[in-house]
Amino acid sequence: MDRTQMTARILIADGTATTRITLKVRLTAACYDVCTVSNSDDLIRQAHLYRPDLIILGGGFAQTDPVAIAMSLMGEAELTSTPIIMLANAPTRLEALRAGVAAVLDPLIDEQMLLARIRGLLRDSGDMPDMQNSMAEPAAQFGAAPSITRVALVADNPARAMRWRGALQRRLASAFTICTPAEALVAAANGHAADLYLIAADIAERGDGLRLLSELRSRNGSKNAAFVVATEPHRTELSAIALDLGAGEVLPVDFDSATAIELAALALQSQLSRKEQGDRRRVETQRKLLWAMTDPLTGLYNRRYALPRLTEIAGEMKSCSQGFALLALDLDRFKSINDSYGHAAGDAVLVDLARRIERCIEDHGLAARIGGEEFLVILPSTTEAQAMQLAEDLRTAIQARPVRLPALSGGGNIAATSSIGVAMEEPCNGGFTAERIAEASLERADRALRQAKSRGRNCVVLAQPEHAG
Structure with missing residues (x-):
């Protein structure tokens, strides 16, 4: 967020009353929240209390070097990221910039330039x-050479x-x-x-x-x-x-x-x-x-992200008159894995199967872990045949080969299966809101999942069609 769109706090420190008053009038007129300090002894204390977004440091302090004051401010842990504008004549400019002051301006700078400098520094420090x-840009590799x-x-x-x-x-x-x-x-x-x-x-x-x-x-x-x-x-x-x-x-x-x-x-x-x-x-x-x-264990999306995203997709599909599918997936008898082999083994199974889910859905939809061994797959713009085929592919991929257990759990392999409930949401949703459509789809997929469990597990069940009522 651009800080210039909020009421930024600016601390003016200057030993000359005329300068302080003039600056405060100018900046208050520009809708900044302004606080003033008249002596260097109170400056750091006031800066900690006021927590300014920017500090303007002038002169007029008895027996105190403004550059030394600036260095003291920058040395405070809570103020290191607070930009400082120093008002100083040319002889001090190099010394102040070498010390790390963000900008050194002539004390007689015109109001237009002063405000432009302030806007720029607030923008850069608050961007x-x-x-x-941010999610689309590649991460910079810090820590490397x-x-x-x-x-x-x-x-x-x-x-x-x-x-x-x-x-x-x-x-x-x-x-x-x-x-x-x-x-x-x-x-x-x-x-x-x-x-x-x-x-x-x-x-x-x-x-x-x-x-x-x-x-x-x-x-x-x-x-x-x-x-x-x-x-x-x-x-x-x-x-x-x-x-x-x-x-x-x-x-x-x-x-x-x-x-x-x-x-x-x-x-x-x-x-x-x-x-x-x-x-x-x-x-x-x-x-x-x-x-x-994301879920820290599997790397899939988590419940906090997936459920609001389901509502968004429901709204998007409704607006373009397209249907979507929701798959509720649960690993069979997962508790027995934890009880028999330990939680490290259970985690290994979850991570391995999450990778299989990702490979199956590729870019066709969104996969999330929403509970201990519970997963959700959202498939926008999908027909019933496509959803059932992908659900069957998922079930087959999960049972296709055993999961290798970590040495911490004793090694070896363990087979896993899954039960899957599929709910189709057709394009015609009447006057229902996206929130209600998402809730109804989740309820139907969950009921279908329970039916798959009651039918002996390791199977896919399609929920019966009904209106989101």
Whole structure:
């Protein structure tokens, strides 16, 4: 969720009353929740109490170095992920950026740029992926040897791009590529997006670098990259626009001094670090989503995910006038396996049979473990003949060969069979809701499963058709 859509909390720390008041008025008018601190002694305590989303650190503190204050804040475990904007003049800028401050702005910065900076930092620190995208993206491999970061340089002419590369590659352990806008887009589409793009605001035409930024930010292959925009001194009106479009930093287009080069290198390194943090958040979110959706033993979906998904499928099938099938599957005499061989043997049987279920249904439907030895299979857009055939294939696959038991249980093999109840839900569902259709289908499949058990087990029973009443 984008934090700028909520009331973000901003802590302003400045020893000068005029500065504090002015900033508070500006930010409160922009609908932020603002708290102020007037001395460095109270700052850390107030930060822990207020839990700000962003800290603006000014000056005016008696006998206290603002950079030292920033380092103290960043050293607090609960504040390490809280971005800090420092308001400081040029001599302090390098020192603050080296210390890890997210941004250093001129104390006289105009309101438009200040608000754009705040929006950008809140967006970057609060960005989390939605479920579908996070589950679709491959997980980054953290813990392995660190890979070389890739930086794409898109300048207004090759000579400037070469100057950028020459200045930056001595300070950053990255692989630099000079490319045109078209080449950058093609590479991203082919799965070769850069980790960071340094883009001139004006390339062939005025402002076309910002259009490229927007395009890259909208593409799945490159939307999670870091972006830095370089502008000519007389094109400062583009800076706030670039930040709002997704750039993490704005730099002068020419690195015309050793200080400018170091500032640029620090800015790029900061953006690469923030990208890595974002990647880690996405991987962690993906992991948590996976844990919430799946059974930890078998890797199939769990009950918490499967039952709401059944309701969704019922609604989808109803809206397109198609039927679906529901299979309730139970392993026969599973308790005797646990009692005779131990729970490790029972777990081995469940895991092995879960794999057989997956192989049988492939991409025809969804399989879930909803209880100890109980499984559910949902088959959208399926006919009765198809559902019965797949159920019989499942029953046959489960009894086809014995399961090898782990050495912990004494080894050897054990045979297993299953009973399966099949419920068909036809396209005509009257005025029933998706929830009621799903509930009725589950009840009918469960009754059919009990009938299969009463008929001697290891068989498939089709539930009698009835309306969801």
